[in-house]
Amino acid sequence: MTFRLTCPVCGKRDVYEFTFGGQERGPRPEQDGLSAEEHFRWTQFRLIPNEPQEEWWYHGQGCGVWFRTTRDPGTNREVR
Amino acid sequence: MSWLRPRRLWRPAPLERHYEFVIIGGGIHGLATAYYLARTHGIESVAVLESHYIGFGGSGRNTAIVRANQRTVENVRLYEEGLKLWPVLTDELDFNLMFFNCGTLNLGHSEAAMNGIRMLASTHNLVGVKSEVLDPQQCAEVIPGLDLSDRPAFPIHGGLYHPPGGIVRHDAVVWGLAKGASARGVHIHQGCEVQGIDTSDGRVTGVRTSLGSIGCDRLGIMAGGYGSAVAAMLGIELPIHPLTIQAMVTHPFKPFLHTAFSSGAYHVYANQTLKGEIATGAHMDPQVNYTNDATAYYLKHQAEALVELMPALRGVRFMRIWSGLADMTPDMAPIMEGELGYEGLYLDAGWGYFGFKSGPVAGKYMAQYMASGERPEILAPFRLGRFLENRYSGETAAVMKYGHWD
Amino acid sequence: MSRLRPGETCRVDFSRPLEFSFLGREMTGYAGDTVASALYGAGVRIFGRSLKYHRPRGLYSMEGESANTFMSIDGVPNECAETTELRAGMAIEPQNVRGDPGRDRFGFLDAFDRLMPAGFYYHLFHRPYALWPLFQSGLRRMAGTGVLDPGAEYRNGVRTERYLNADVAVIGGGPAGMAAALAAGESGLRVCLFERRGRLGGQMTWRVRDFEGEPLYRRAGALAARVRAAENVNVFTRSPVTGVWGENLVTGFAVGTEDDPFRECHWECRATTVVVAAGCMDRPLVFNHNDRPGVMQVGTAWRLARTYGVRPGKSVAFSVADDLGLEAAIDLDDMGVRIRFIADARESGQQGPEVFDALCDRAIPFFPGCAVSRAVGRKRVRGCVLRSLKGGRSRRFRCDLLVANAGMQPRIGILATAKARLAYCTHTHGYQPTELPPGVFVAGSMTGLRDPRSIEASGRVAGYGVAEWCGGRLKSVAGARAPAREAEALPGPGAGCGIIHAPAIGRGAKAFVDLDEDGTYKNVKESIARGLDVPELAKRFAGFGLGPGQYRVAGQNLAMIMADLRGDPVETAHPTTVRPPLGAPSLATLAGPGHDVHKRTPLHSELAGRGAVFRRAGAWQRARHFGDDPSCRDEIRNVRTNVGVLDSSPLGKFRIHGPDALNALQRVYMSDMSKARPGRCKYSAMCNDMGQLMDDGVVVAEGPGDYYFTTSSARAGDTVEWFRFHTRHDDWDYNLVNLTDVLGSLNIAGPNARRVLERLTRDNVSNQAFPYLACRRITVGDGVEARCLRLGFVGELSFELHAPASYVPYLWDLVMEAGADFGIRPFGLEAQNCLRAEKGHVIIGMESEQRVTLTDIGMGWMWDREDTVSKKVGAPALRACDRQPGRLNLVGLRVEEGAKAPRDGTLVVDGDKIVGYVCTTRSSDTLGWQYGLALVHREHAFPGRRIHLCHEEAPGQRVTSTAFVMSPHFYDPRGERLRS
Amino acid sequence: MTPQASGRPRAFRRSPCSFDSKPAETELRGGWTVVLRYEGEDGHPGPRLVDLSHRRRWDFQDSGVAALRPMGLAVPERFGEVGAHGPLVINRMNRTQVAIWHLGTGPLPDTPEETGFTETTDGHCLLAFVGDGVPEVLEHLTALDLFDPARAAPFLTQGPVLHVPCQVVTFAPDLVVMTLARGYGKTFAEAVLASGAIAGLRPGGERVFQRAFAEGKRFS
Known part of the structure; x- marks a missing residue:
């Protein structure tokens, strides 16, 4: 089901214009004292319950802007 | 004359308060594990919980191609054993799984791709699995109608022909395993949605379901694309992204495509399925999701690709598109793990789009793992811990873009 | 011939005969005919054979609802005869049959159905297993219908694609759809109306019943004229909808007439709202032998007569369940077709008064509360058995056509693909939406309305509803409420008929629930007995709804029959999932014109003129080599000993400027980028979070907070995304400009490179003024200013000129002119690949892969280990894996001379263990021996180690060789040539 | 980075795309051979495809762009708005970025000294669609809503045309101008002409664009 995303610059566009950037998980951790395991967990491990999550998208075919939106992986719709 | 006497393939069973082994997921992996727990390890108290009906998920949505032409030896060994299981299971289950040993052909469209193919063929032959490097002409002998000209954007440079591969009737595997498991006392509960997992003192004690609570000693999460959602119930993070992958079929034709190709x-x-349709699968959608949404985009994308590879397919029509979930890991190899933070909790997940071909063999070894508590040697490469040590399996050479994994 | 003259409803032009052939026999149809109506008009009754039992099949529907009438037309298999318009000269062949479908050598299979219960093959053929392949190939040959020629290209006619944007997409051009389109259009909305048939009006186009003083078809015609004239309404006929996807993306395709510039056009319409007015179709009556040629839908018989002027039969029996069926029978009677009897599954008194009066005026035997229970006749209908639904009495009739249905059912396909929630309605006895997705509206007869005024009014209500939904765009909402009030005063949905199947079903006969897959009532029972007891499982087990007609024939009946057999109330029945595409589009149409839009460098024609052989590299078409030597020996030698020139234009080129430019560079590059200086190339690389090499290139400071940098060609398109992603939480102020296409680039390389450059410029390019890794602006030729970078990827003295792309062909001419005396010649990617490999320089993706980090491939020296403040992407991973055992490392190999040389992809083995593989290996004229770059386990990665190589050269031909591990910097290891 | 031609005028520069039609009138301008008119062009009401790749363009980026006046032009307030100022057009691309195109016949400015400017003339193929039937041609090429009546022309749309990311400015139903990465120029223009052919699309010279642009300003 082709859904659309709301680009803050271009408005609603077909999802295939965008690149998925994964869940929002805050800024990069500080590196002093960061263990290898902590780093690899932060990099790759995710909790993905079937409920809306905040995530990053890039409008690569359009204005070239990264933005955040909340989407429900159970319906593929943006949640406002 | 058993085929003339329609009898239930699997028996309805009462929901008991406690089972020794509970498997979440009534797909091929879950049913195979249950089957082998009962058959090989003689365990009498096994339940398979399925939220819809058995085979609802990826087991009934894949394009049914089976093969053992992976990139690394660890994977090749596992999938090769999987290939050899189809005839064995057909016999054991007394159910025709319709294994069509038609071989597979992976096309290479650049010099670099052919180098990769040479490496694959060399690896396979070294461990005794048949694979051949074909030149374009030989490819067209295997798949008549391939466009060998330089018209396509990516002309055909050759291919990897893998004779042991083929296709299997996917629903038959589900029903056959259900038949075999049920006959050996496994309880299959359909319409039983897991809503929570109970633990106590670091042990798994049971599951809460839409049909009531069930106690258990050992719990296997074998929920295909929904595995990460089930793990999330216990707050377990995994390096798995559930993505939809789409497939479609054309109208049926008399046989003209005698080998699966990619x-x-x-x-x-x-x-080409036994019914004569061309079943074809596409790339994945990039965003994590638990829907089974198909998109118009892939219908068109798939048509563009197919007619460029094989112009005769301009003359066919798509009649159905659907999608299923692929549980992708960063290295495109699965995770089979028994040390998941809770005693008695086992995970068989991350199969991506290899979950069908691996089903029975994964079930066989997961059953051994769960029954004995000892990780079988063949599963050693599929530890979860490899992701914490930056030791990818090497199943794919390409560096994955963060887009899917970040 | 059996043609009627039906008057104004007829769309066939009898003055324009069209010759065509069927099974090689010449036949005549007329302009306006479909293939099916022409065949039927020419007397063809058996159109093909069924899939499993090879039963004769005839014309059943007019809309392609089953595969009965799939034909091979002009060599294209599986074309739907019912919906394909006849063209002169068509060569038509039936399918799944040898020769005449009236005489089929597999017809005997029909008698063996007892041996073929649902899913029988799962229980057969596998013992002994050795025989299975034999059975399998037999089964395979029996399956399928059309015959595709894999050598054909099926390039018949122009395929186009069209993308529409609309406020409203109206699906269905019947009276409701037209009324909706008009109402929405009047409100100022952009409207697209899609109708799958050739003209607007839906079933009104063939209904002659007088309504409010004029026949229905004229009323529809008047509405159609208004729609065609409406300014905002874009009408698409012959345009079946294939699906409604997320957020109201409507897709379909348009079939061109002979006047259109296309044969088929794939279209997609992004609509804010959708009005679904798809109408109804017959619900098949499931009775014994209900698949015989001569059993057809009400609409089929009616349209044959009214639309195509074909006499559907000489003696016709009707077994229907609603007023429309009665109206059809009466109308055929008026046209002089003999109606044997009319049975109505409803009880007496449930008929509409007008139609009942009309019935009484005629001397047609009428049997309420009855339905046909069996068709008589083997190859075509010769009679039927009529039975009371209450049981008991039965009576036999002679007839040659049996028009049968269980009433009408809404066409739910479009609503289902739109993800509307549907439920069985016990009043209309069809599926009705209980929850519609945002912006989706429903109108017309599919809601159960039967009165023509109600149907039109429901369209108007939907049209204004849509206008209200679209809000701000409205010119006037005034009066939007009025149509709703008007509609409320009109008759609502009529009562449907809940008959599940005909009486006496299955007694010694097949009653088909699904025609395509030969799925019978008995098969439904067998599925349930196996435990596959819901429609979705029966579909997979016995094939219900899996054929080309998909859900259309089996859908509602399968669900109702299963509920009935399980003893559940009918309203609990859920039909199988309807999956798009609804009207099967051909791959040719979906693929469209198939443009190959890719990038070409500014020098494409120059390179082509010199015999370049091109390869796709990412978005670009690039020269792999020149002439006919793919090994490029001369190109390589010329660079090593003289001078060559490479078109390196696809190289990623960027400008980054702003106060935080350096911060951004520090984040993504592994080196300390604060050391980037003006006039100097700082080489570095980017990693991902796993420490895997993603990109490399040079950075040159241009001014305060202003840098120029290059990336690999493959990464150019992702660079902005990458920078912004990895700084997305930092709120840094920097700007990126992608100059990749702005600047073309030429790499002049070889010992004579400087001498060529000296002839191009008056600037000082001596080794003192312009040393290795310097970056200068120089003026070339008639004043073209270029950035010149002195780099050495290929291991020789080389100058890379970056100049605005439009000047690059001019620059090329200058370079070739200046180099002519030296014998300069272009080199391509393969020569570059060999040259750099001799030098031990890696190419990302060739000597790197997922399992290796920057340090693994010997590039760890560039990583600024001390820096923890920049949070360099990849640094924690490099730290974690720094001394990790068991990793793959990049090494150089010197291959020992032997019989057969290794090739790219050759394995490195230790006994029977694979310990690595060769990424790139070539026999080098420069070195005089074969070198290789390989990734091998650290345990084997030390100089001097002798290792074993093996690869599969040809089936069964394993080639082994040996090599010594050495530094990968084979050529000029001290870099003297670069600095010379 | 502007090369200065010295000596005799010469066609130094090459456009990223070229049309098969035969030029009827050309002009040498700043090193480019500009086709003013193609043979058989007169009397064709449109639609026509015009190559304007030789017209100069700039990228201007600054975190405070909203408050600045690059080249003396007011920066459109909202994303997607286009300002038309004599021969110059300024497109607001996002929070920090504008594109400036020199399309008209008026004075041609030099690249200003400010850091924020980068000349990008050679980075694009610049194409104009002119004349009757332009909307139908574009419907064959892109799913973008380039004629949304809710937007006031001229306006900017950034998105894919034939799968290539483009910057498209709609001036009027019969005048649309777009840029795309230069490398795609040749194959893109070929595909456009092939797909547009069924809607009557033909190559046109610069003059037909100039006329339309002069009229088109009424829409701004």
């Missing part, structure tokens, strides 16, 4: 450059794979 093309990485075009993101397609296709085979």
Whole structure:
């Protein structure tokens, strides 16, 4: 089901214009004292319950802007 | 004359308060594990919980191609054993799984791709699995109608022909395993949605379901694309992204495509089913989701790719598109793990789009793992811990873009 | 011939005969005919054979609802005869049959159905297993219908694609759809109306019943004229909808007439709202032998007569369940077709008064509360058995056509693909939406309305509803409420008929629930007995709804029959999932014109003129080599000993400027980028979070907070995304400009490179003024200013000129002119690949892969280990894996001379263990021996180690060789040539 | 980075795309051979495809762009708005970025000294669609809503045309101008002409664009 995303610059566009950037998980951790395991967990491990999550998208075919939106992986719709 | 006497393939069973082994997921992996727990390990108290009906998920949505032409020896060994299981299971279950040993052909569309193919063929032959490097002409002998000219954007440079591969009737595997498991006392509960997992003192004690609570000693999460959602119930993070992958079929034709083929450059794979349809699968949608949404985009994408590879397919029509979930890991190899933070909790997940071909063999070894508590040697490469040590399996050479994994 | 003259409803032009052939026999149809109506008009009754039992099949529907009438037309298999318009000269062949479908050598299979219960093959053929392949190939040959020629290209006619944007997409051009389109259009909305048939009006186009003083078809015609004239309404006929996807993306395709510039056009319409007015179709009556040629839908018989002027039969029996069926029978009677009897599954008194009066005026035997229970006749209908639904009495009739249905059912396909929630309605006895997705509206007869005024009014209500939904765009909402009030005063949905199947079903006969897959009532029972007891499982087990007609024939009946057999109330029945595409589009149409839009460098024609052989590299078409030597020996030698020139234009080129430019560079590059200086190339690389090499290139400071940098060609398109992603939480102020296409680039390389450059410029390019890794602006030729970078990827003295792309062909001419005396010649990617490999320089993706980090491939020296403040992407991973055992490392190999040389992809083995593989290996004229770059386990990665190589050269031909591990910097290891 | 031609005028520069039609009138301008008119062009009401790749363009980026006046032009307030100022057009691309195109016949400015400017003339193929039937041609090429009546022309749309990311400015139903990465120029223009052919699309010279642009300003 082709859904659309709301680009803050271009408005609603077909999802295939965008690149998925994964869940929002805050800024990069500080590196002093960061263990290898902590780093690899932060990099790759995710909790993905079937409920809306905040995530990053890039409008690569359009204005070239990264933005955040909340989407429900159970319906593929943006949640406002 | 058993085929003339319609009898239930699997028996309805009462929901008991406690089972020794509970498997979440009534797909091929879950049913195979249950089957082997009962058959090989003689365990009498096994339940398979399925939220819809058995085979609802990826087991009934894949394009049914089976093969053992992986990139690394660890994977090749596992999948090769999987291939050899189809005839064995057909006999054991007394159910025709319709294994069509038609071989597979992976097309290479560049010099670099052919180098990769040479490496694959060399690896396979070294461990005794048949694979051949074919030149374009030989490819067209295997798949008549391939466009060998330089018209396509990615002309065909050759291919990897893998005779042991083929296709299997996917629903038959589900029903056959259900039949075999049920006959050996496994309880299959359909319409039983797991809503929570109970633990106590670091042990798994049971599951809460839409049909009531069930106690258990050992719990296997074998929920295919929904595995990460189930793990999330216990707050377990996994390096798995559930993504939809779409497939479609054309109208049926008399047989003209006698080998399954695939093309990485075009993101397609296709085979002609026993019913005569061309079943073809596409690339994945990039965003994590638990829907089974198909998109118009892939219908068009797939047509563009197929007619470029094989112009005769201009004359066919798509009649159905659907999608299923692929549980992708960063290295495109699965995770089979028994040390998941809770005693008695086992995970068989991350199969991506290899979950069908691996089902029975994964079930066989997961059953051994769960029954004995000892990780079988063949599963050693599929530890979860490899992701914490930056030791990818090498199943794919390409560096994955963060887009899917970040 | 059996043609009627039906008057104004007829769309066939009898003055324009069209010759065509069927099974090689010449036949005549007329302009306006479909293939099916022409065949039927020419007397063809058996159109093909069924899939499993090879039963004769005839014309059943007019809309392609089953595969009965799939034909091979002009060599294209599986074309739907019912919906394909006849063209002169068509060569038509039936399918799944040898020769005449009236005489089929597999017809005997029909008698063996007892041996073929649902899913029988799962229980057969596998013992002994050795025989299975034999059975399998037999089964395979029996399956399928059309015959595709894999050598054909099926390039018949122009395929186009069209993308529409609309406020409203109206699906269905019947009276409701037209009324909706008009109402929405009047409100100022952009409207697209899609109708799958050739003209607007839906079933009104063939209904002659007088309504409010004029026949229905004229009323529809008047409405159609208004729609055609409406300014905002874009009408698409011959345009079946294939699906409604997320957020109201409507897709379909348009079939061109002979006047259109296309044969088929794939279209997609992004609509804010959708009005679904798809109408109804017959619900098949499931009775014994209900698949015989001569059993057809009400609409089929009616349209044959009214639309195509074909006499559907000489003696016709009707077994229907609603007023429309009665109206059809009466109308055929008026046209002089003999109606044997009319049975109505409803009880007496449930008929509409007008139609009942009309019935009474005629001397047609009428049997309420009855239905046909069996068709008589083997190859075509010769009679039927009529039975009371209450049981008991039965009576036999002679007839040659049996028009049968269980009433009408809404066409739910479009609503289902739109993800509307549907439920069985016990009043209309069809599926009705209980919850519609945002912006989706429903109108017309599919809601159960039967009165023509109600149907039109429901369209108007939907049209204004849509206008209200679209809000701000409205010119006037005034009066939007009025149509709703008007509609409320009109008759609502009529009562449907809940008959599940005909009486006496299955007694010694097949009663088909699904025609395509030969799925019978008995098969439904067998599925349930196996435990596959819901429609979705029966579909997979016995094939219900899996054929080309998909859900259309089996859908509602399968669900109702299963509920009935399980003893559940009918309203609990859920039909199988309807999956798009609804009207099967051909791959040719979906693929469209198939343009190959890719990038070409500014020098494409120059390179082509010199015999370049091109390869696709990412978005670009690039020269792999020149002439006919793919090994490029001369190109390589010329660079090593003289001078060559490479078109390196696809190289990623960027400008980054702003106060935080350096911060951004520090984040993504592994080196300390604060050391980037003006006039100097700082080489570095980017990693991902796993420490895997993603990109490399040079950075040159241009001014305060202003840098120029290059990336690999493959990464150019992702660079902005990458920078912004990895700084997305930092709120840094920097700007990126992608100059990749702005600047073309030429790499002049070889010992004579400087001498060529000296002839191009008056600037000082001596080794003192312009040393290795310097970056200068120089003026070339008639004043073209270029950035010149002195780099050495290929291991020789080389100058890379970056100049605005439009000047690059001019620059090329200058370079070739200046180099002519030296014998300069272009080299391509393969020569570059060999040259750099001799030098031990890696190419990302060739000598790197997922399992290796920057340090693994010997590039760890560039990583600024001390820096923890920049949070360099990849640094924690490099730290974690720094001394990790068991990793793959990049090494150089010197291959020992032997019989057969290794090739790219050759394995490195230790006994029977694979310990690595060769990424790139070539026999080098420069070195005089074969070198290789390989990734091998650290345990084997030390200089001097002798290792074993093996690869599969040809089936069964394993080639082994040996090599010594050495530094990968084979050529000029001290870099003297670069600095010379 | 502007090369200065010295000596005799010469066609130094090459456009990223070329049309098969035969030029009827050309002009040498700043090193480019500009086709003013193609043979058989007169009397064709449109639609026509015009190559304007030789017209100069700039990228201007600054975190405070909203408050600045690059080249003396007011920066459109909202994303997607286009300002038309004599021969110059300024497109607001996002929070920090504008594109400036020199399309008209008026004075041609030099690249200003400010850091924020980068000349990008050679980075694009610049194409104009002119004349009757332009909307139908574009419907064959892109799913973008380039004629949304809710937007006031001229306006900017950034998105894919034939799968290539483009910057498209709609001036009027019969005048649309777009840029795309230069490398795609040749194959893109070929595909456009092939797909547009069924809607009557033909190559046109610069003059037909100039006329339309002069009229088109009424829409701004």
